[in-house]
Amino acid sequence: MIDINKVRFDTPGCQDKIFLNSAGSSLVPNIVSDTMYQYLEQERMIGGYQTALIQQDKIDEFYIQSSLLLNCEPKNIAFSYNATDAYAKALSSINFRSGDVILTSDDDYISNYIAFFSLKKRFGIEIVRIKNLDNGDIDLIDAEEKMVTCKPILVSITHVPTNSGKIQPVEKIGELCATYDIWYIVDACQSVGQIIVDVKKIKCDFLSATGRKFLRGPRGTGLLYISDKALNAGLEPLMIDMRGAKWNSEQSYSPIDTARRFELWEVSYSNLMGLTEAIKYANQIGLGNIQSANLKLINLLKSTLIQNIDIHLTEEGSRSASIVTFSSRSKPLEYFVQKLNDANVSYGVGYREFALIDFNKKDVDWVIRLSPHYFNTEQEIMNTVEVLAPV
Ligand SMILES: Cc1ncc(COP(=O)(O)O)c(C=O)c1O
Structure with missing residues (x-):
């Protein structure tokens, strides 16, 4: 209750x-804005780098709370600046070649579609849509048939669309992606914070979410889950930086082992702290x-x-x-x-x-x-x- x-x-x-x-x-609870003000106040007095050093344990708490929220390990979580940022970094980690198929639904988010069209323009990928049944549910038989015939490299499903309240059967699609060994990304921007989202049950490789909606965090925040399978396969964002990689010789770098491979070095830590409190608040309820x-x-x-x-x-x-x-x-x-x-x-x-x-x-x-x-x-x-x- x-x-x-x-x-x-x-x-x-x-x-x-x-x-x-x-x-x-959404509306942030007091604890979110209070924490952000306090963090900014500390930055005002001692500077951003010193504050981050002192607050390291609280910064680490972001990964712990997010992993509790999504049922994974902290090492599988990356902070992002919004859901689109998280989604785009995940998308950019797939090694698309001309003719590769992305399989998606009629209800995927506008910016995801625009990203697909951009990939089509640059790399010549194809976009195939799973049919809906007459009642609006995804047609799982059509989904499986298209996985077999079109051999997509990636399946992308928006868990709850922006334009209606339907919940897509992401767990069932996850089963199919596992069977046919297809990369699977779930846009959970509208679902995280309002319904149970369990990445182990969904069996996705990536899951993106935003802070400001049902999670009740600050604007300019989001997160990305990355599976062990994707990390172990070496998937990395196209524009990886010194947060996600070590510069190990004059000609090369190597990505780090954890999901922080998908972060950039510079972060608004007051925002991250606010999001942490929002997630903790949701987890406690x-x-x-x-x-x-x-x-x-x-x-x-x-x-x-x-x-x-x-x-x-x-x-x-x-x-x-x-x-x-x-x-x-x-x-x-x-x-x-x-x-x-x-x-x-x-x-x-x-x-x-x-x-x-x-x-x-x-x-x-x-x-x-x-x-x-x-x-x-x-x-x-x-x-x-x-x-x-x-x-
Ligand atoms: C389903 C869905 N995906 C992605 C987004 C984009 O989220 P953001 O603005 O945090 O990038 C939205 C925003 O409304 C959304 O509803």
């Missing part, structure tokens, strides 16, 4: 508004507890919103995380924006170009995205539904 009074007390940002945008950038609390909130929100004749939910798939999106054929976006702004509700908006494949299929130009988190109350959900009710 979550002590809702405590988490709300720890979160001053949730007290004067209804904050339903954790899928965008327990991801199972967070997941159950969020499921209650999202089920309440969906089951009541569905009765609103002005809107239609743009959700599909058999499993859902704490994100709901809706659009309208009778009212413009501005109508809902006005209502939510007037009632001091925080929300997100997604446009067609953010999720072109999905929104083309759904034929919507925009959606409003509401993403409750465990610090929200059922009363806030009901108040929001009331705000959106037809007049």
